[in-house]
Amino acid sequence: MDQHQERASYSTRSMTESEPIVHNIFENKTGSWQYIVADPSTNAAAIIDPVLDYDPISGTISTKTADSLLSMVKRNGYKVDMILETHAHADHLTAASYLKHRLVKEQGDLDTPIICIGKRINEIQKTWGERYNIPVAEYQGVFDKLFDDDETFHVGNMSAKAIHLPGHTPDLMGYKIRDCVFVGDSVFNADLGSARADFPGGSAEDLFRSGRKLLSLPNDVKIYTGHDYPPEGREAPLPYMSVRDHRGKNKHLKDGTSEKDFVKLRRERDVTLAEPKLLHQSLQMNIRAGRLPAPTDTGLRMLHIPLKMKEAQW
Known part of the structure; x- marks a missing residue:
């Protein structure tokens, strides 16, 4: 399987109303x-949850995945108005700031895309900023x-709505654009079920209610x-399934x-899960919207990785 797989789908609810x-x-x-997600009537577009490549062995950040998004934007003639983050991810680094930087150069200052997230990101930034000793x-x-709950906005001529979906994290925001809703790490495909709810501020009860809100x-x-x-038994990843x-x-x-029953199942499963492999790197970058840490006096950019010891030896 290639590292990047891409498909395009088209909704056709009405000939008089643009579908994404x-x-x-x-x-x-x-x-x-x-x-x-693009509006065919205007070519305005939004990018949702972009990934910045990171090799934990070498500590190297690269932009191959993000550059493939830019190539797709250019190939289709889209103008990116916004980059939407569903939440501060704990398993991959966001490419939001890199993409904004590149798109400013390609689209011009007057068409600078905005990086958007739910308003509760402030809580997440405080929690993890203090934990990793990141300067405010x-x-x-x-x-x-920062979107309010149920705030409406537009992608081109298409109406959209920010929907608060807490449970996995308290800040998680879904984005409903016409008959498509982008839900981040809340509901997974039907044969997987739902995301974990054991991160700080997570709640199995909230996750159940968010899932049923979507359904x-x-x-x-x-x-x-x-x-x-x-x-x-399922070979290929699926981007979506219907509410039905x-x-x-x-x-x-x-x-x-x-x-x-959901809360019991979720709690029993969550205690068996290891922490995400890129947890520390991801959170430190993502509360910065993907901006790099400031360089030290030696010119190095540093991320903090906590040490774990089974027993105190000294």
Whole structure:
């Protein structure tokens, strides 16, 4: 399987009302879905949850994945108005700031895209900024737009809405653009179920309610996930399933599942999960919206990796 897989889908609800063109780009190393959502009537576009490549062995950041997004934007003649983050990811680094920097050069200062996230990112920044001893100046004001719950906006002529979906993290925001909703790490595809809820500020109860909120949308709405880890028997990652499919098949959230049963299942599973491989690197970069740490006096840019010892030896 190639590292990056891309598909484009087209919604056709009405000939008089623009439906989004959705490009689904899968980043294989972290199992992450990235999206370019474009308005065919204006070529305005949004990029959702872009990935910055990182090699933990060498500590090297690279931009191959992000550059492939830029190539797709250019090839289709899109103008990117915004970069939407569903939350501060704990499993991959965001390419938001890199993409903004490049798009300013390519689109011009008057068409600078804005980096957007839910308003509760302030809580996440404080929690993790203090934990990693990051200067406040390095993460304060790095996002251009903080969405309120249920705030409406537009991608070109297409109406869109920010939907608060807490549980995996308290800041998680989904983005509904016409009949597509991009949900980050809340609902996964039906054969996986749901995301973990054991990070600081996470809540299995909230995750259940967020999942059922999504499954209360009209049956034909497409739920686009932030990740996919195809289980045995399914070869290819899937970017979305319909609300109808989730209501009938989602192994954690299908119709008839009680909150009590979901919470029990989620808690029992979460205690068995290891922390994400890129947890520390991701959070330190992502609360900065993907900006690099300030260089030290020696010119090096540093991330903090906590040490763990089974027993104190001295």
